[in-house]
Amino acid sequence: xxxxxxxVREHLVDYVDGTLPPEARREVDAALADDSALAAExxxxxxxxxxxxxxxxxxxxxxxLEARVRSAVDGSTxxxxxWVVTGGAGLAAAAMLVFALGGPYGADDPSRDSVRVEAKSxxxxxxxxxxxxxxxxRFEPKGSGPxxxxxxxxxxxxxxAVAKSSDAPAPAAPVARPxxxxxxxxxxxxxxxxxxxxPARGGGKKTEASPGADEPVQWGHNRVSADAAVVEVTIACxxxxxxxxxxxxxxxxxxxxxxxxxxxxxxxxxxxVDVPATARAALLRALTEAGATGGWPTPAIDGAWLVRIPxx
Amino acid sequence: xxxxxxxxxxxxxxxxxxxxxxxxxAFDRLIERHHGMVFGLIxxxxxxxxxxxxxxxxxxVKAYTGLKHFRGEAKFSTWLxxxxxxxxxxxxxxxxxxxxxxxxxxSRRDDDDTRSEDVSDLTYEPSAAADRRExxxxxxxxxxxxxxxxxxxxxxxxxxxxxxxxxxxxxEKPLGTVKSTLHRARxxxxxxxxxxxxxxxxxxELDRGILGS
Numbered sequence: 001x002x003x004x005x006x007x008v009r010e011h012l013v014d015y016v017d018g019t020l021p022p023e024a025r026r027e028v029d030a031a032l033a034d035d036s037a038l039a040a041e042x043x044x045x046x047x048x049x050x051x052x053x054x055x056x057x058x059x060x061x062x063x064x065l066e067a068r069v070r071s072a073v074d075g076s077t078x079x080x081x082x083w084v085v086t087g088g089a090g091l092a093a094a095a096m097l098v099f100a101l102g103g104p105y106g107a108d109d110p111s112r113d114s115v116r117v118e119a120k121s122x123x124x125x126x127x128x129x130x131x132x133x134x135x136x137x138r139f140e141p142k143g144s145g146p147x148x149x150x151x152x153x154x155x156x157x158x159x160x161a162v163a164k165s166s167d168a169p170a171p172a173a174p175v176a177r178p179x180x181x182x183x184x185x186x187x188x189x190x191x192x193x194x195x196x197x198x199p200a201r202g203g204g205k206k207t208e209a210s211p212g213a214d215e216p217v218q219w220g221h222n223r224v225s226a227d228a229a230v231v232e233v234t235i236a237c238x239x240x241x242x243x244x245x246x247x248x249x250x251x252x253x254x255x256x257x258x259x260x261x262x263x264x265x266x267x268x269x270x271x272x273v274d275v276p277a278t279a280r281a282a283l284l285r286a287l288t289e290a291g292a293t294g295g296w297p298t299p300a301i302d303g304a305w306l307v308r309i310p311x312x
Numbered sequence: 313x314x315x316x317x318x319x320x321x322x323x324x325x326x327x328x329x330x331x332x333x334x335x336x337x338a339f340d341r342l343i344e345r346h347h348g349m350v351f352g353l354i355x356x357x358x359x360x361x362x363x364x365x366x367x368x369x370x371x372x373v374k375a376y377t378g379l380k381h382f383r384g385e386a387k388f389s390t391w392l393x394x395x396x397x398x399x400x401x402x403x404x405x406x407x408x409x410x411x412x413x414x415x416x417x418x419s420r421r422d423d424d425d426t427r428s429e430d431v432s433d434l435t436y437e438p439s440a441a442a443d444r445r446e447x448x449x450x451x452x453x454x455x456x457x458x459x460x461x462x463x464x465x466x467x468x469x470x471x472x473x474x475x476x477x478x479x480x481x482x483x484e485k486p487l488g489t490v491k492s493t494l495h496r497a498r499x500x501x502x503x504x505x506x507x508x509x510x511x512x513x514x515x516x517e518l519d520r521g522i523l524g525s
Contacts, residue, residue: 013491041499048498051451051505052470054444061351062365069343072369073376 005031005038016045324388332379339379343372346389350396356467357400359452364400371399390481397482401460454505462497469494 008031014020015028032039062068324345330338350371354364375395382391455463468474468482480487 009495010492013495044502045495045498048466048502048505049470051447051502052455052466052498054448055356055451055471056473059348059352059355061348061368062361065351065365065368066344066347068365069347069369069372070340072373073339073343 005035008035008038009041012042012045016042016049325384328379328382328384328388331376332382339376342388342392346392347372349389350392353393353396353467353472354400356471357397357464358403359456363403367399367403368396371396374399386481390478393482394484397464404460450508451505454501454508457504458497458501461493462500465490465494465497466501470498 008028011020011024011028015025020028032042322341324342327338327341331342347368351364351368354367354371355361358364358367371392375392378395382388386394455466458466464483465479468479469476474482476487476490480490483490485493
């Protein structure tokens with residue numbers, strides 16, 4: 001039987017959707033019976049649909065979204081920059097931290113802003129607040145001044161230092177230096193000890209997470225864009241057995257602005273990373289020196305990598 | 313594309329006309345009706361609730377300021393969703409071009425109704441639910457690697473369940489183009505998913521000797 005393969009392929013979208021008229025469907029069925037490659041393609045299409053449909057769950061907007069939209073339309077306020085960051089061992093199981101840059105976005109001089117940290121329950125109840133003072137005036141691009149040397153010298157062995165090898169580009173934006181106190185404390189905790197679980201393995205108690213408590217808020221990195229209007233905050237989880245791996249990855253990726261997204265998997269992280277050729281070797285070395293095992297970067301996919309790093 | 317809510321019996325078009333005439337309350341009604349759907353669309357495209365929250369606000373601001381240009385040639389909802397999609401694309405472009413990133417390492421996902429797992433799932437108990445959640449996260453990660461057009465088509469059709477006709481109208485593309493592009497996008501998506509799900513099998517070059525055993 002002669003099969004016009006391309007013509008059949010044109011019908012496959014409707015075929016897998018079940019919307020193909022009976023006569024055309026019989027024609028495709030016959031073609032599939034004779035062409036295993038075509039049949040495999042149909043199986044792939046169905047698998048793609050099945051996978052994507054697993055995401056088809058209802059999405060509830062934030063409770064205050066409507067009010068925020070109205071407010072934005074009014075023009076009376078500008079939404080603060082917010083990141084929801086979760087994942088610190090000390091964070092309460094039901095709590096999340098909301099880091100917000102105080103003051104209107106980009107309006108005031110951010111150098112005198114503090115970062116307000118709120119812990120909220122999933123229901124939106126505020127569990128505690130804390131202001132973290134940031135010395136924004138001290139931001140300087142890493143490697144551009146004497147402070148960079150100081151930071152290098154003070155830092156424990158960090159893969160990020162490897163990432164500063166000559167084949168890697170200079171950071172694209174200033175990097176926030178931790179302020180002594182809460183932030184620095186958080187950074188130290190973030191680094192953790194390779195091979196050791198954190199204090200709340202198996203689920204921390206709420207009291208450990210409350211920003212209102214003395215426990216330093218655990219966060220790893222922040223950065224400010226060139227105009228100091230945007231703060232990025234990322235948190236690495238210090239309770240994993242391999243915090244150095246996460247630390248290395250986050251430092252390298254954040255400092256080099258490589259990551260566009262990150263997803264935590266059950267046993268690791270999946271990050272979408274846009275890796276310029278000049279940074280590829282540095283990133284891999286950073287991972288290697290951090291002792292990453294069993295991780296695997298995929299080949300470049302449209303200029304991006306999916307990097308999966310085990311966290312325990 | 314149907315409006316998500318026509319609860320009060322007042323059609324979108326009537327509210328649009330009132331809003332165009334300066335009735336701010338009418339636009340508030342449109343916000344009330346559509347903010348959830350707009351947010352859902354943007355979340356599915358971006359995979360990030362926090363970024364989507366800001367993008368939703370920006371989309372409505374753009375809709376409001378551009379309302380005077382709305383001629384009613386398409387449904388208001390379609391017009392609004394087009395703005396939302398453009399807003400999401402803008403966010404993605406900024407991500408890719410290295411502009412100020414909104415990058416949350418453990419960002420909440422739409423499937424992340426179990427935030428507690430984010431902090432306590434380090435002692436995992438094998439379970440079907442955990443597997444499903446990991447699958448969902450992996451799928452999100454893989455979708456992130458697709459081109460914008462491919463990702464949007466899969467999200468709109470296979471996640472949101474939008475009709476081909478509505479997608480074609482939303483994206484302003486011929487129906488045939490939508491279907492053929494979706495066909496290729498699905499194949500690319502499943503191939504990449506397998507690459508991720510199957511581990512290093514698909515990455516022999518970089519896997520060997522780089523990260524150890």
